Amino acid sequence: MxxxxxxxxxxxxxxxxxxxxxxxxxxxxxVDTCVDCHKDKKFRVQDKKVFDYFNKWKGSVHDIAGVTCVDCHGGDPSKAKKEQAHPKNLSPADASSMVYYKNIPETCGKCHEAVYVNFVKSDHYKVLKETGRGPVCTTCHGSLVTNVYYTSIVLSTCISCHNQQNQNHPEVINTAEQILHRLNVSQGYMKWTSIHYKKKSGELIKLNSLYQKIANSWHQFNFATTEKDSNKLLSEVKALFHEAYKGKKK
Ligand code: HEC
Ligand code: HEC
Ligand code: HEC
Ligand code: HEC
Ligand code: HEC
Missing domain, CATH: 1.20.5 (Single alpha-helices involved in coiled-coils or other helix-helix interfaces)
Incomplete structure (x- = not known):
């Protein structure tokens, strides 16, 4: 006892x-005073922009992953007063700000390293550093990443800089469309196969990492390579799908 x-x-x-x-x-x-203060509904009337940005971030992939204001803007999220919490270079117009247009790849690249190492090899990055006018991560993904990378959004972004009028490689539109289509279809096949063909999970993991590799290397905007890789992925994914489909019918 x-x-x-x-x-x-x-x-x-x-x-x-x-x-x-x-x-x-x-x-x-x-303790994240940025979020605690910015979520106040009073900003809806007092400062609409501040409210809108908070609202876009709320529920985004980044919110869900625990990425908050301080990760992209800097500052001190343990200070309750605005003046102490805000960094000196808060405004996107300040050339030293983390969200100054030219600095955005470095800010996002802190965490998205696999994308970043590819992006810095692209003509886009070169043009950005030379003239300040190349596209950056947020041109295609949005700054609060609510609209991730649906084909239609990406294509409408590309067309604003690549079109018949300005003759800046208008052919990339078509190629981009085909590559993204292959990636989308591959993803659909992979989903089906992973549900119905558990036996082949080893092969699926390999195909998934090939997919991941292409999604990263796409950011070099060197489409000769990306076209080849995306064709290879799609044909391998299709082959596995057909095998799985036959297996299921038996
Ligand atoms: C006590 C309230 C409060 C805290 C804490 C706070 N902010 Fe703010 N923030 C504001 C207000 C109010 C504005 C509107 C502009 C102004 O009054 O300075 C603002 C504006 C901003 C802007 C827009 C700046 C611009 O130039 O348009 C950003 C970005 C921002 N805050 C990020 C942050 C980050 C990051 C943190 C945490 C490290 C933070 N805020 C903490 C109240 C706060
Ligand atoms: C994933 C990175 C990221 C996160 C997280 C993020 N922001 Fe931003 N934010 C940006 C970028 C990039 C810009 C500049 C481009 C733009 O205005 O769209 C910006 C701009 C802003 C602006 C407009 C500033 C101006 O003067 O034009 C405000 C306000 C703002 N953010 C507030 C916030 C608040 C509040 C949070 C947290 C709830 C937050 N942001 C989280 C990336 C981020
Ligand atoms: C502090 C780290 C961090 C920063 C800074 C950051 N991200 Fe993210 N991001 C993440 C995490 C974590 C996820 C969710 C997991 C994942 O998909 O990788 C994510 C998800 C994403 C996704 C969705 C990926 C998917 O597969 O659905 C995109 C797109 C993205 N981030 C773009 C950006 C952009 C653009 C910026 C800069 C404006 C940025 N991120 C800044 C950490 C970060
Ligand atoms: C010119 C447009 C463009 C630019 C600039 C761009 N991306 Fe992307 N990004 C895309 C497209 C399109 C995809 C979708 C590829 C796919 O289907 O997976 C993508 C995919 C992603 C993904 C998801 C990859 C995955 O794991 O599935 C992340 C994260 C990402 N981009 C982050 C970034 C970051 C960070 C930058 C800046 C360093 C950046 N992107 C620049 C268009 C762009
Ligand atoms: C803000 C403008 C802008 C946006 C948006 C943009 N690009 Fe570009 N792109 C450029 C510039 C500028 C070049 C460099 C052209 C040169 O040096 O000849 C370039 C170069 C390229 C190249 C290399 C072309 C070659 O053969 O050398 C590819 C591929 C490309 N872009 C694809 C895309 C795709 C796909 C999108 C949309 C997802 C896109 N771009 C969005 C401005 C942009």
Whole structure:
């Protein structure tokens, strides 16, 4: 009986201390004065822009992944006062700001390294650094990344700089459309196969990483290579799909 009591007491102490550790930790991580202040509904009337940006971020892939204002803007998210929280170079018009147009690839690239190392090899990046006018990550993805990369958005973005009028490689539109189409179709096949053909999960993992590699290397905007890679992916994915489909009919 005594034994039972001490086990019970021991368990109680352990549970209680775990509970405390948990509380302290969640508190330490949940201090984000940027979000706490910016979410205030009063900005809807007082400062519409501030409210709109918060609203776009809320529920975005980044919000869900725990990426917040400070990750793209800098500043100190432990300070409650605006003046202390905001970095000196907050405005996107300030050439040293993290979101100054020319600095955007570096800001996003901190986390999206695999994309970044490809992007810096592109003509787009070269033009950006030379003239300040090449497209950056946010030109195609949006700054708060609510509209990720649906084919239609991307194509309408490309057309504003690549068209018959300005003769700046208008042929890339067609090629881009085909590449993105292949990637989309491949993804559809892969989804079906992963549900119906568990046996081949090893092959699927390989195809998934090929897909990932193409999504990253696409950012070099060197389409000769990307065309070849996307064709290879689609034909391999199709072959596996047909095998799976036959297997299912049996
Ligand atoms: C106590 C409230 C408060 C806190 C804390 C706060 N902000 Fe702000 N923020 C504002 C207000 C109000 C504005 C509108 C412009 C102004 O009054 O300076 C603003 C404007 C901004 C802007 C737009 C700047 C521009 O030039 O248009 C950005 C970006 C921003 N805040 C990011 C942040 C980040 C990042 C943090 C945390 C590190 C943060 N804010 C913390 C209240 C706050
Ligand atoms: C993934 C990166 C990213 C995150 C996260 C992010 N922003 Fe931004 N934000 C940008 C970029 C890039 C710009 C500049 C381009 C633009 O205006 O679209 C910007 C611009 C702004 C502006 C307009 C500034 C101006 O003067 O034009 C405001 C306001 C703003 N952000 C507020 C916020 C707030 C508040 C949060 C957090 C709730 C936040 N942002 C989170 C990338 C981000
Ligand atoms: C602090 C790290 C961080 C920063 C800075 C950041 N991101 Fe992200 N981003 C993430 C994480 C984490 C995810 C969700 C997981 C994933 O898809 O990689 C994500 C997701 C995305 C996605 C969706 C990917 C998908 O497969 O659906 C896009 C597009 C994206 N980010 C673009 C940007 C752009 C553009 C910027 C700069 C304006 C930026 N990110 C800045 C960490 C970051
Ligand atoms: C000219 C347009 C364009 C620019 C500039 C651009 N992207 Fe993309 N990005 C795309 C398209 C289109 C896709 C979709 C490819 C696919 O189907 O996976 C994509 C895909 C992505 C993905 C998802 C990849 C995955 O894992 O599925 C991320 C993350 C991303 N881009 C981040 C960035 C970052 C960070 C930058 C800047 C360094 C950037 N992009 C610049 C058009 C662009
Ligand atoms: C803000 C303008 C702008 C946007 C938006 C843009 N581009 Fe470009 N792109 C350029 C410039 C400028 C060049 C460099 C042209 C040169 O040096 O001859 C270029 C070069 C290219 C090249 C290399 C062409 C070659 O054969 O050398 C490809 C491929 C390309 N872009 C694809 C795209 C695609 C696909 C999109 C949309 C997802 C896109 N671009 C969006 C401005 C843009």
């Amino acid at each position: 005594k034994n039972f009591k001490s086990i019970f007491l021991g368990l109680f102490v352990i549970t209680f201390s775990l509970f405390f550790v948990l509380i302290i930790n969640t508190n330490a991580f949940s």
